[in-house]
Amino acid sequence: MKFEVESDREMVVLLNEAKQTIEAEIGKVIIGQKEIVHQLLIGVFCKAHCLVEGVPGLAKTLLIRTLAQILDLDYKRIQFTPDLMPSDITGTDVIEEDPHTKQRNFKFIKGPLFGNIILADEINRTPPKTQAALLQAMQEYTVSAGGKTYELDLPFFVLATQNPIEQEGTYPLPEAQLDRFMFNLFIDYPTYEEEQAIIKATTTTQKVELKSVLDGEDIIKLQNIVRKVPISDHVVKYAVDLVRATRPGKDNNIDFVKQYVSWGGGPRAAQYLVLGAKANAILRGDYNVSCKDIQAVAFPTLVHRIAINFAAEAEGVTKRELIQKLISTVEEPKN
Numbered sequence: 001m002k003f004e005v006e007s008d009r010e011m012v013v014l015l016n017e018a019k020q021t022i023e024a025e026i027g028k029v030i031i032g033q034k035e036i037v038h039q040l041l042i043g044v045f046c047k048a049h050c051l052v053e054g055v056p057g058l059a060k061t062l063l064i065r066t067l068a069q070i071l072d073l074d075y076k077r078i079q080f081t082p083d084l085m086p087s088d089i090t091g092t093d094v095i096e097e098d099p100h101t102k103q104r105n106f107k108f109i110k111g112p113l114f115g116n117i118i119l120a121d122e123i124n125r126t127p128p129k130t131q132a133a134l135l136q137a138m139q140e141y142t143v144s145a146g147g148k149t150y151e152l153d154l155p156f157f158v159l160a161t162q163n164p165i166e167q168e169g170t171y172p173l174p175e176a177q178l179d180r181f182m183f184n185l186f187i188d189y190p191t192y193e194e195e196q197a198i199i200k201a202t203t204t205t206q207k208v209e210l211k212s213v214l215d216g217e218d219i220i221k222l223q224n225i226v227r228k229v230p231i232s233d234h235v236v237k238y239a240v241d242l243v244r245a246t247r248p249g250k251d252n253n254i255d256f257v258k259q260y261v262s263w264g265g266g267p268r269a270a271q272y273l274v275l276g277a278k279a280n281a282i283l284r285g286d287y288n289v290s291c292k293d294i295q296a297v298a299f300p301t302l303v304h305r306i307a308i309n310f311a312a313e314a315e316g317v318t319k320r321e322l323i324q325k326l327i328s329t330v331e332e333p334k335n
């Protein structure tokens with residue numbers, strides 16, 4: 001599929017068609033989880049990374065692998081373990097001998113980070129040194145090895161998973177790395193009807209054929225389209241107001257934030273709120289970005305950028321409750 005966009009209306013139509021086709025293809029394999037699929041697509045079209053959390057067995061890995069197939073991208077899966085070294089993911093220099101001259105030279109063998117969609121499975125099980133190598137790729141789209149720096153091919157996404165219940169032998173992600181993820185998505189248990197459908201579909205010999213919808217060139221074009229979407233000043237102001245309201249500083253007059261929050265989101269949170277709102281607007285078929293689009297992406301954007309304190313934990317106050325309260329407290333600016 002090749003996109004040649006001539007008008008704003010055509011822009012919205014093309015992105016909408018692509019989204020619907022992708023969701024239909026994913027639906028052949030993944031039953032339910034429509035909101036998670038929608039948010040993953042927002043991340044892809046915003047050129048951003050996503051962290052997916054959920055208990056084992058909820059098809060986190062299958063969802064990401066299916067998305068890579070449909071997008072016709074180079075997919076690499078890295079199983080993060082406590083003994084994983086940086087060179088295991090970036091690549092390493094090996095000595096190669098020329099069969100004719102017998103001269104020996106170093107040759108760089110690329111690691112699994114050299115792909116388009118990187119599934120970082122159980123990312124919190126690997127040591128900080130290896131997480132730092134991944135952070136460079138996420139932040140700068142480069143890999144350093146043997147004193148040299150190598151550019152990564154675009155598009156490049158890290159879609160990472162972690163289990164929230166098994167914390168023994170894990171290394172919590174540093175705040176700098178968490179902040180590099182646009183969204184922190186939580187996959188919940190399926191409904192009763194969905195679970196029945198999953199069991200029926202996965203206990204037969206029937207194989208599902210998936211067709212690719214977009215390639216790398218298409219995705220880069222669509223990413224540029226999202227950034228070109230105009231947004232009014234009052235919507236930008238709302239995104240900034242919402243993020244600043246998460247910070248329990250002296251300028252903040254919201255009592256529950258001062259009472260329960262240790263620290264809040266930085267400027268990158270507002271950037272991702274605006275980008276996510278742009279993508280959300282056109283993925284629902286509208287070229288007009290509203291404050292409702294900011295609210296639609298607020299939870300996955302802010303949940304990993306807010307740290308709650310002991311008082312919140314002692315009283316059972318969750319981040320979801322705080323974000324919902326913030327949305328109802330921070331007023332939408334006038335046009």
